[in-house]
Amino acid sequence: MKIWEKAPAKINLSLDVLHKRPDGYHEVEMVMTMVDLADRLEMKELPRDTIMISSQAGYIPLDEKNLAFQAAKLIKDRCGVERGVYIHLDKNIPVAAGLAGGSSDAAATLRGLNRLWKLGLTVDEMMELGAELGSDVPFCVCGGTALAQGRGERLTRVASPPACWVIIAKPPINVSTADVYGKLRAAEIKRHPDTSGLLGAIKGRNFSGICDLLGNVLEEVTLSLYPEVRHLKACMERLGADGVLMSGSGPTVFGLVEKETKAERIYNGLRGFCKEVHAVRLLTEPIC
Known part of the structure; x- marks a missing residue:
C-alpha cells in the first residue's frame, strides 16, 4: 500500500x-x-x-x-x-x-x-x-x-483571504533564521504590523486592504544583511505587484496579484534575473 x-x-x-x-x-x-x-x-x-x-x-x-x-x-x-x-x-x-x-x-x-x-x-x-x-x-x-x-x-x-495569484521569488542565497532572530532587537522595533487590521481586511475579503497591511518586522534585519533581498523586493514592487513582502526570515519575497495577466507579466520580468520564480494560487481551503 x-x-x-x-x-x-x-x-x-x-x-x-x-x-x-x-x-x-x-x-x-x-x-x-x-x-x-x-x-x-x-x-x-x-x-x-x-x-x-x-x-x-x-x-x-x-x-x-x-x-x-x-x-x-x-x-x-x-x-x-x-x-x-x-x-x-x-x-x-x-x-x-x-x-x-x-x-x-x-x-x-x-x-x-x-x-x-x-x-x-x-x-x-x-x-x-x-x-x-x-x-x-x-x-x-x-x-x-x-x-x-x-x-x-x-x-x-x-477565514482565508480572497483567491489571488502569488508570485514567489528566491534569490540564490540562504538565510539562517537563527542569525536573523539573533540580530533582531525586539525592544527597539519602531513599527509593528497592524495584525488586527489585517485580520479585519481578511474577514471582509478586502484584497487591497490586505495588500496595504502586509508587514514583517524581520525584513529590516534581513534586508540590511542581504542587499539581494532588498533589490528583489524593489523589483517586484516596480513590476506592479499589488502587495509585496518578505516571507519569514527570508530570503524569499512574494507578491500578491489579483489579475492573472499582471501575474504573468511580473513572473516574466523576474525570470530575467532570478532563477527560482513561481506563479501560484493562494490555497483557500485547509488541508484537514
Missing part, C-alpha cells in the same frame, strides 16, 4: 515579534496562509523496522537531520509502531527560503503515516506531535489561514 501527501508552502502575511521570552524564544504574532507550491511525498511500508528517505533533490539531508525523518521516528515511537517506512520526497519548495518547506514535509509525514498505519490520531494530536518538531509544523498539519501566537504553536483558525 502506498500513501501520497501534498506538502504546501507557507507564507507570512504578517510577522510581528512582541518581545523575547525568558526561555530564549521570541513571542510572535503572525498571520500565515498556504500557497499551491508544494512538495509531494510518497510513503510505503517496509518489511523491516527502519526509516528510509530518498529524493530527487541532491541538496537536502536524507537522515536524522531531515524533518520528515524526524516526524516518522516520532510517530513510530509515540504510537509503538514496529514497522518500517520508505518515504520519497519530491522537492519543489526552495530550501532555507522562509517558506516552511521542511515543516510542511514533517506535517505531511505525520498525516500520511497516520493513514498508512491506521493510527486514528486526531488533527489536534498530530499538531501536538508537530509542536515537538518545530514551531511551524502544527500550522502545516492543517494548513488554511491562521493567527499564530506564542512561539508560533498557538493557532487560531481564521
Whole structure:
C-alpha cells in the first residue's frame, strides 16, 4: 500500500515579534496562509523496522537531520509502531527560503503515516506531535489561514483571504533564521504590523486592504544583511505587484496579484534575473 501527501508552502502575511521570552524564544504574532507550491511525498511500508528517505533533490539531508525523518521516528515511537517506512520526497519548495518547506514535509509525514498505519490520531494530536518538531509544523498539519501566537504553536483558525495569484521569488542565497532572530532587537522595533487590521481586511475579503497591511518586522534585519533581498523586493514592487513582502526570515519575497495577466507579466520580468520564480494560487481551503 502506498500513501501520497501534498506538502504546501507557507507564507507570512504578517510577522510581528512582541518581545523575547525568558526561555530564549521570541513571542510572535503572525498571520500565515498556504500557497499551491508544494512538495509531494510518497510513503510505503517496509518489511523491516527502519526509516528510509530518498529524493530527487541532491541538496537536502536524507537522515536524522531531515524533518520528515524526524516526524516518522516520532510517530513510530509515540504510537509503538514496529514497522518500517520508505518515504520519497519530491522537492519543489526552495530550501532555507522562509517558506516552511521542511515543516510542511514533517506535517505531511505525520498525516500520511497516520493513514498508512491506521493510527486514528486526531488533527489536534498530530499538531501536538508537530509542536515537538518545530514551531511551524502544527500550522502545516492543517494548513488554511491562521493567527499564530506564542512561539508560533498557538493557532487560531481564521477565514482565508480572497483567491489571488502569488508570485514567489528566491534569490540564490540562504538565510539562517537563527542569525536573523539573533540580530533582531525586539525592544527597539519602531513599527509593528497592524495584525488586527489585517485580520479585519481578511474577514471582509478586502484584497487591497490586505495588500496595504502586509508587514514583517524581520525584513529590516534581513534586508540590511542581504542587499539581494532588498533589490528583489524593489523589483517586484516596480513590476506592479499589488502587495509585496518578505516571507519569514527570508530570503524569499512574494507578491500578491489579483489579475492573472499582471501575474504573468511580473513572473516574466523576474525570470530575467532570478532563477527560482513561481506563479501560484493562494490555497483557500485547509488541508484537514
